[in-house]
Amino acid sequence: MQTPDLLHQPYWQTMGPLLVVTAAAFLVMILEFVFRKGDRRWLSAVSLAGAAAALAVAIWHYFVEPQIALDTMVTDPMGNVFSVLILVTTVLVLLFTWDYAGQVKVAAEHTYLILFAVAGALAMATAVDMITLYVGLELLSVSSYILVALRRGSARAVEGGVKYLLMGSIGSAVLLYGMSFLYGITGSTSLLEIGMGMQDTWASYPTIVLLSYLLLLIGMGVKLSLVPFHMWTPDAYAGAPSPVSAFLATVAKAAAFIMLLRMTLFMFGNNGADLFYWAGFLAAASMIAGNVIALAQRNMKRLLAFSSIAQAGYVLVPIALFGTSTPSEWYGLFDSIAFYLFAYTFMTVGAFAVVHVVARARGTGDSDALTGLCQRSPWLAGALTVFLLSLAGMPLTSGFVGKVYIFADAIHLRGIWLGVLLFVTSVVSFFYYFGWIRKIFQKEPVGEVQRIQAGPLMHTLLGLCVAGTLVLGVVPSALLHVLQATKWF
């Protein structure tokens, strides 16, 4: 093997955001050993600074020429946009974790485990080699398993963690099985070489190609909590601390989406991508089951978990449409996916944040805790209303714009049944989102109303999320112009 020149810049540059995040994680870990006394919430500020620095590097990458290092890591527009998405979400989640740090004993562990998981997520966004992608996925998954079960005293946290661990490990194993078939028929782990080798092997082994695609889809389906591989989701989200639930619903899903997209497009895309249509069935199942089961949920975080399952189904619709469209139409699909994920990030983190504050103040996770929220705290009530309207897809919010683009794609690109299903299941989702809004604006029938207070960090976080949701809803062109100018691959 040729030993690489240490000082040759691309090796360091392509891994820039990843190295910054990893260094920040180790720094927080070491600082935790050194400063053992007193209030250590400032450790969260260090991690936030690390994530912000990584975000700056990722944004810089967007403006420089694509690079590839060691045939495994790239800085291409696809990876850059998703790195930025992951790091923006990380900044929001770390703000949430910082607010939460005062309420828990193992706060430092939360902070640096999230950073390690983000390092894995960034590897998933920028790697073009199956082994590196898999290592990134496992780094993300193992950190998430620990994060979910970190409240060791709570039986529900441990239950959620164990379920997530078991289901997630099976998902990883299935994914690895699919990868092994691809390595078997092409003799390479590099996505680019497999893509080229696939042109010859496609005709010879159609069954193995289909089998490996389905195994990859199922493996990633477990990580994306698509129906019918979603069983771990409500327990893990309800058992985990709220910042971790928000992390799982946003960063982990965005990373799994980009990994699924990159793997399947690079490896199967050269042959017309008909296979992608299979994803449509998972999208349909997730939209239907996620929205229908959510109707029956009383616990707020369980409801948000099922809502996130349905949202993942919406994002999977454009992925399925790759199968019925021509490569010239794929850029538009990428725009829809990225826009929806940006919109989804702000509204989901925000919704988890408000639910966290309310559940903590009222001492119950039941959705009845929301009753009279507009009297207890008008600002929290208003913010949650904005997030719920956006999740439901009402005009003037980011969720509406994102859904319109996905719906338009489905109608134009020969996936009408998916578009209709998206519309119908969104109407179903109105029942539970508006059920919450009705409770928020209901007056508390008896007794003195207790006001709910939140800390300055929580206000900052909610302000950012509300701003993100409304700005993307009112002037979506701000982000859409950037996405449309992106040469995705």
Added chain:
Amino acid sequence: MSPYWNAYLYVVLFTLFGLLLPFAALWIIGPILRPNKPAKGKLTTYESGLEPFGDAHVRYHARYYLFALLFVVFDVETLFLYPWAASFHQLGLFALAEMLLFIVMLAIGLIYAWRKKVLEWT
């Protein structure tokens, strides 16, 4: 028959022989060749020369688990260090930097365990 499918013949033969050999050795040829001198001592559990005592179904303290985890981590580290040391001259400076980084990361893990009082028994 294409040569590709012919390759499966070796797999079949390999499986058959793999099953046949232990059966033949243990149950057919073994009893014919080996001397048969039964003794009571031969039925006891082998514990590296110690006289077995007590029941094997005892409870272990959960703390052993943490020690085992730490042991495995550093066992694997040694596993990586040997081939690295053996081919150090060919690998050069890059491998040195990589290995130092690896050891430093594991050392941080050890300090973490130490700080969290994993190494203390009580």
